[in-house]
Amino acid sequence: MSKQLATQYTNEFLNLAKQIANEQPERAARYVEICRKIATAFNIRLSKRKREFCKQCNAYLTPKCATYRLLKIRGRTCLFVKCAKCRTIKKIILK
Numbered sequence: 001m002s003k004q005l006a007t008q009y010t011n012e013f014l015n016l017a018k019q020i021a022n023e024q025p026e027r028a029a030r031y032v033e034i035c036r037k038i039a040t041a042f043n044i045r046l047s048k049r050k051r052e053f054c055k056q057c058n059a060y061l062t063p064k065c066a067t068y069r070l071l072k073i074r075g076r077t078c079l080f081v082k083c084a085k086c087r088t089i090k091k092i093i094l095k
């Protein structure tokens with residue numbers, strides 16, 4: 001498997017997880033896990049798509065299973081995402 005194909009696979013697994021995240025969260029978490037394993041094996045950066053899942057429990061984050069808070073810290077807008085399953089807080093700097 002080439003790196004290019006692996007990148008394509010990681011994107012497809014995340015898209016699949018997105019589609020079923022609300023109905024089958026367990027299965028979505030499994031897809032995220034597979035995606036991350038491929039990314040690790042092929043040294044692929046998920047970059048902005050890293051925001052879509054919880055790094056602790058691999059849950060795909062949707063407004064249903066996570067809480068979102070917007071805060072301004074030192075003039076920067078930050079988005080805090082709290083995973084409902086393992087309560088890990090993720091900080092995303094927006095601007």
Ligand SMILES: [Zn+2]
Nearest residue numbers: 054057083086
């Ligand atoms: Zn989590």
